[in-house]
Amino acid sequence: MGGASRGVIGVGVIAAIALAVAASFGSAAASVSCKKATIGVMAPLSGPAAWIGQEQLHWAQFEVFLNNQTRGATKVSLQPFDTQLDDTMAATQAAKIAATSQVLAVVGPAVSDEASAASPSFARSKLAFISGSATKTSLTTGADKLPTFFRTVATDYAQSQTDADFIRKTLKATKVWIVDDGSTYSHPIADRVERLLEIAGVDVTRDSVSQTSSDFSTLVAKAPPGTQVVFLPWQVGARATAFYNEFRKQGKTATFVGTDKLDGQDWLGAAEGQYLSSFADVKLLPSRYVSNVVSGYTSKYGDFKSTFGPPTFVATQVAAQAIHAACADGKATRAEVLAKVRKSYLQTTILGYGIRFRASGDSAKARFYVYKVVGGRRKLVQ
Numbered sequence: 001m002g003g004a005s006r007g008v009i010g011v012g013v014i015a016a017i018a019l020a021v022a023a024s025f026g027s028a029a030a031s032v033s034c035k036k037a038t039i040g041v042m043a044p045l046s047g048p049a050a051w052i053g054q055e056q057l058h059w060a061q062f063e064v065f066l067n068n069q070t071r072g073a074t075k076v077s078l079q080p081f082d083t084q085l086d087d088t089m090a091a092t093q094a095a096k097i098a099a100t101s102q103v104l105a106v107v108g109p110a111v112s113d114e115a116s117a118a119s120p121s122f123a124r125s126k127l128a129f130i131s132g133s134a135t136k137t138s139l140t141t142g143a144d145k146l147p148t149f150f151r152t153v154a155t156d157y158a159q160s161q162t163d164a165d166f167i168r169k170t171l172k173a174t175k176v177w178i179v180d181d182g183s184t185y186s187h188p189i190a191d192r193v194e195r196l197l198e199i200a201g202v203d204v205t206r207d208s209v210s211q212t213s214s215d216f217s218t219l220v221a222k223a224p225p226g227t228q229v230v231f232l233p234w235q236v237g238a239r240a241t242a243f244y245n246e247f248r249k250q251g252k253t254a255t256f257v258g259t260d261k262l263d264g265q266d267w268l269g270a271a272e273g274q275y276l277s278s279f280a281d282v283k284l285l286p287s288r289y290v291s292n293v294v295s296g297y298t299s300k301y302g303d304f305k306s307t308f309g310p311p312t313f314v315a316t317q318v319a320a321q322a323i324h325a326a327c328a329d330g331k332a333t334r335a336e337v338l339a340k341v342r343k344s345y346l347q348t349t350i351l352g353y354g355i356r357f358r359a360s361g362d363s364a365k366a367r368f369y370v371y372k373v374v375g376g377r378r379k380l381v382q
Contacts, residue, residue, distance in 0.1 A: 028127070031331040032104060033330065034074050034323070035330075037076045037323050038076065038078070038102045039076055039107060039316060039319045039323070040079050040100070040106040040108075041057055041060045041078055041081065042083050042090060042093060042106060042107070042108030042114070044084055045082040046082055046084055047085050053082070055304050055306055056132065056312040059297065060316040061078055062296070063320065064316060065300070073320070081097060083108070083109050083114055085114070087113040090114035090115075091118060097121070098122065098124065104127075104326070104332055104334055105130070106129035107129070107131075109131060110134065110308070111133065112136030115136075115139055115146060116146065123147045123148050125334055126334045126335040127334050128148050128322065128334070128337055130341065131315065132151070132311030132313075132315040134153075135154065135156050136188075137156050139151070145361075148338055149361050150315075150357055150361040150362075151362065152363055152366065153279055153311045153351075154363070154366035155366075158366070159189060159259060160196065161192075162277050164193045165196075166277070166381075167197065168202060171257075175228050175229075176205070176229045176230075177223055177224055177227045178193060178194050178233075179206075179209060179234075180208045180209075180233060180234075181208070181234040182208050186233045189233040190231070193231060205224045205227070213239070216243045219243075220252065221250065227254045230247070231256075232258045232262070233258070233259045235261045236261070237261065237266035237267045238266045240258060240267060241267055255273075256274040257275045257276065258274070258275070258276040259277055260276070263276055263278040263279075267373070269376050272375075272376075273373060274372070275370060276378075277371075278368065279307040279368070280307060281307050281369065282351070284378065285350070287352070297313075311351060313350060314351055314355060317355075322337050322341040325343075326339075344356065352369075353365035
């Protein structure tokens with residue numbers, strides 16, 4: 001999830017965060033007994049995205065359960081921190097985590113603006129944080145790079161390539177309508193897909209709509225004649241579904257392709273035969289290891305609906321293994337755990353690819369998958 005969350009960080013909040021971080025200064029070098037080793041989990045446990053946050057928390061809890069059953073593993077605890085999908089709350093919670101000495105690594109937060117908001121506290125205390133869903137490309141590049149941030153999923157840049165290739169090579173579209181939703185999430189993906197398609201000679205028309213729009217009849221009426229594919233990198237699945245329904249109501253038949261923000265029951269329940277790119281649906285990956293993990297999870301927590309939980313499971317794996325590696329002498333510092341996270345190597349994961357981080361914090365083999373909506377479910381296409 002690369003987009004903006006709700007909050008805007010004010011001067012008072014920043015001052016409070018600075019004080020909290022200053023109070024925890026030196027914690028990067030402070031040794032913690034490995035008997036107290038804790039992984040913090042930042043997720044939207046309440047609010048509009050609570051169903052995603054709860055799945056992310058349960059997947060993190062399941063990985064800690066498995067880790068703690070493994071002979072020789074360093075036993076770790078898990079401490080949840082609710083961000084409510086709000087960057088101001090994420091900054092506040094990050095300051096609390098930085099001041100909690102037994103937390104040696106963090107999993108999350110869920111979205112990119114939250115990651116940016118949390119980073120100052122974590123950078124000062126040399127605290128590694130590993131997200132399973134924050135995809136904004138600039139988090140790991142250029143001037144905005146977050147110094148202690150890692151992720152187990154691919155970037156918006158990679159997703160744009162996946163989407164453009166699918167539209168051009170698999171759907172073989174020659175006339176595409178791209179409609180962004182005006183957000184900081186939507187614009188970069190739409191821009192790059194537009195550029196890649198135009199370079200390949202595809203006829204592209206671009207429009208934009210406000211995230212608060214609910215009546216799409218006028219915009220749909222302006223759809224370019226002969227459009228074969230509509231690309232929607234939108235943040236809110238319910239609005240994308242309303243746009244899709246209006247499109248069909250007006251008798252238009254183009255194929256729709258969306259991104260991971262549409263990967264929920266609104267889109268899956270309405271957009272039969274349409275497509276989206278998202279993270280790994282581990283129920284569809286042909287691996288005994290994956291199926292065993294999925295079976296163990298569902299027996300403990302029940303079924304899961306989103307693709308946002310399993311990457312958090314892997315992020316928790318990374319954190320637990322880094323803590324174990326740093327705990328050779330029975331104690332560890334955050335700086336030691338951070339160094340071990342940088343050197344992490346998981347040969348295989350439930351996501352269908354291994355984890356080895358580049359210097360940027362990106363996972364070298366991370367990828368997006370493309371799904372077709374069939375009977376209200378994802379069907380893996382590529």
